[in-house]
Amino acid sequence: MFSLSDIPTSPSALFAAYASFSASMMLIRSMANDVVPHDLRAYLTQALRSLFTPLSSDLTILIDENCGMTRNQVFDAAEIYLRTKISPSTDRLRVSQTQRQKSLTSSIDKGEEVTDTFQNIRIKWRFACTEPDKTTRARETRFFEVTFKKKFKDVVMESYLPYVLVRANAIRQEEKVVKLYNRDCPSYNDDDDGGMWGSVNLEHPATFETLAMEPELKKEIIEDLDRFVRRREFYKKVGKAWKRGYLLYGPPGTGKSSLIAAMANYLKFDIYDLELTSIYSNSDLRRVLLSTTNRSILVIEDIDCSLEMQNRQDDDQFDGSNSRLTLSGLLNFIDGLWSSCGDERVIVFTTNHKDRLDQALLRPGRMDKHINMSYCTSNGFKILTSNYLGVRGKEHNLCGEIESLVDSMEVTPAEIAEELMKSDDADIALQGLVNFLKRKKIEISEKKKADESTKSEVEEIATEPQNPNAKKQKIDDGNVQRSVRNIGRRIVRGRGRSFRRNGL
Ligand SMILES: Nc1ncnc2c1ncn2[C@@H]1O[C@H](COP(=O)(O)OP(=O)(O)OP(=O)(O)O)[C@@H](O)[C@H]1O
Ligand SMILES: [Mg+2]
Numbered sequence: 001m002f003s004l005s006d007i008p009t010s011p012s013a014l015f016a017a018y019a020s021f022s023a024s025m026m027l028i029r030s031m032a033n034d035v036v037p038h039d040l041r042a043y044l045t046q047a048l049r050s051l052f053t054p055l056s057s058d059l060t061i062l063i064d065e066n067c068g069m070t071r072n073q074v075f076d077a078a079e080i081y082l083r084t085k086i087s088p089s090t091d092r093l094r095v096s097q098t099q100r101q102k103s104l105t106s107s108i109d110k111g112e113e114v115t116d117t118f119q120n121i122r123i124k125w126r127f128a129c130t131e132p133d134k135t136t137r138a139r140e141t142r143f144f145e146v147t148f149k150k151k152f153k154d155v156v157m158e159s160y161l162p163y164v165l166v167r168a169n170a171i172r173q174e175e176k177v178v179k180l181y182n183r184d185c186p187s188y189n190d191d192d193d194g195g196m197w198g199s200v201n202l203e204h205p206a207t208f209e210t211l212a213m214e215p216e217l218k219k220e221i222i223e224d225l226d227r228f229v230r231r232r233e234f235y236k237k238v239g240k241a242w243k244r245g246y247l248l249y250g251p252p253g254t255g256k257s258s259l260i261a262a263m264a265n266y267l268k269f270d271i272y273d274l275e276l277t278s279i280y281s282n283s284d285l286r287r288v289l290l291s292t293t294n295r296s297i298l299v300i301e302d303i304d305c306s307l308e309m310q311n312r313q314d315d316d317q318f319d320g321s322n323s324r325l326t327l328s329g330l331l332n333f334i335d336g337l338w339s340s341c342g343d344e345r346v347i348v349f350t351t352n353h354k355d356r357l358d359q360a361l362l363r364p365g366r367m368d369k370h371i372n373m374s375y376c377t378s379n380g381f382k383i384l385t386s387n388y389l390g391v392r393g394k395e396h397n398l399c400g401e402i403e404s405l406v407d408s409m410e411v412t413p414a415e416i417a418e419e420l421m422k423s424d425d426a427d428i429a430l431q432g433l434v435n436f437l438k439r440k441k442i443e444i445s446e447k448k449k450a451d452e453s454t455k456s457e458v459e460e461i462a463t464e465p466q467n468p469n470a471k472k473q474k475i476d477d478g479n480v481q482r483s484v485r486n487i488g489r490r491i492v493r494g495r496g497r498s499f500r501r502n503g504l
Contacts, residue, residue, distance in 0.1 A: 077168035178202040196291040204261035212380030243345040249354040250373030253414030282329035378403035388420035
């Protein structure tokens with residue numbers, strides 16, 4: 001039996017004790033094989049070893065890669081977190097990049113150490129790995145050793161490790177590659193669900209910084225999104241589904257699709273681009289929507305023309321039927337079933353013609369926010385020149401003239417962007433834009449005049465009943481002009497039908 005007084009303190013005594021420990025070990029080993037049972041031998045070895053190991057003020061905790069059959073989240077988080085803590089003095093690094101990652105990632109190699117500081121506590125991480133054993137067929141096991149002063153155990157367990165988990169999640173979010181899901185593109189990713197949706201990485205570069213919009217509106221949208229994502233508990237408390245609906249409306253080329261891409265890039269939410277024309281029934285719709293994931297944006301573009309929406313009265317006749325897709329089917333699904341099984345969903349409808357939308361879609365509470373994407377203003381122009389030409393404020397002498405032209409007419413950001421792209425030389429591009437705007441202004445005023453004269457001719461004919469033949473001829477002419485204009489409008493509208501066709 002040993003007592004505390006037996007523990008050696010001086011170096012010579014320690015040496016003597018260690019020699020005696022080694023001799024004991026040898027003795028145990030020599031008599032071991034048959035005489036001492038294995039368990040007892042292991043116990044004695046451990047007891048002697050711990051007795052002769054100097055008392056340590058450090059504590060080491062082990063973080064294994066797996067908890068039984070499942071992954072240990074602390075291990076995964078540590079792997080990600082430690083990538084940000086690699087010091088220049090690290091001797092060996094592992095570097096990798098998967099198809100979906102935007103940049104190289106480095107991680108520490110086995111045996112390497114990383115030191116971190118948290119609340120002035122020094123914490124040492126070591127990545128360790130046991131070799132696979134061919135005889136026992138034991139696989140390699142990987143784990144982290146985290147060493148710090150024992151007295152900080154509570155801080156490390158209660159604050160530091162949870163902090164590592166939170167940071168790792170934030171890093172994951174930052175690194176997430178946003179995907180665009182579509183029903184008619186083949187899948188390039190292995191983890192797509194059974195063929196309902198194909199996906200590609202969303203390469204659309206739009207961000208809120210590059211969007212030409214009024215600064216207040218931009219700020220309002222960003223704040224709305226921020227509020228939405230941090231209100232998990234609020235939605236739970238008030239018993240509302242955690243989803244938010246946006247209706248973006250405005251003429252073609254005003255940035256509706258670009259805004260959706262900017263939202264996705266900002267939130268790091270995947271986009272599901274749903275073409276309603278590819279859905280034939282409400283049950284089809286239900287299946288497709290149920291296969292979308294949380295933290296995503298469901299986009300239905302050109303809601304006014306992508307589906308022959310029935311009015312509510314017609315729908316009532318088909319209530320309970322799953323055989324055809326209806327507006328109420330879509331709205332019920334979004335409000336009901338889907339709400340109860342999805343979290344953090346954003347739904348965006350776009351239209352070029354808000355006035356043509358069914359009232360069911362417009363009524364308060366249905367779409368949380370209606371956003372008017374209107375023609376370009378001088379503020380929008382400033383953002384575009386800064387993006388495309390690197391020209392800021394009134395740096396260029398043509399900027400003042402362009403700003404007043406833009407504010408005095410209806411021109412879309414897409415039209416301006418197209419002009420600005422024509423040359424890298426700011427002088428040439430801006431002069432080209434001035435010419436374009438002047439031309440367009442003349443065209444608009446001529447068209448306005450022509451419209452007014454057609455209108456007054458029709459009115460004149462309507463109040464001139466005495467000459468039926470002349471009247472008929474004039475009305476026919478008016479109808480032809482109107483038809484040509486309508487066809488023109490339809491072609492323009494067709495430009496914006498698909499989210500993907502707009503460069504996404
Ligand atoms: N507000 C904007 N800010 C920056 N760029 C814009 C903006 N609006 C349009 N653009 C430019 O014009 C192109 C077309 O715009 P976008 O597809 O976003 O318009 P849209 O409103 O969705 O049009 P449509 O109604 O035809 O679908 C974009 O790729 C972008 O280059
Ligand atoms: Mg669009």
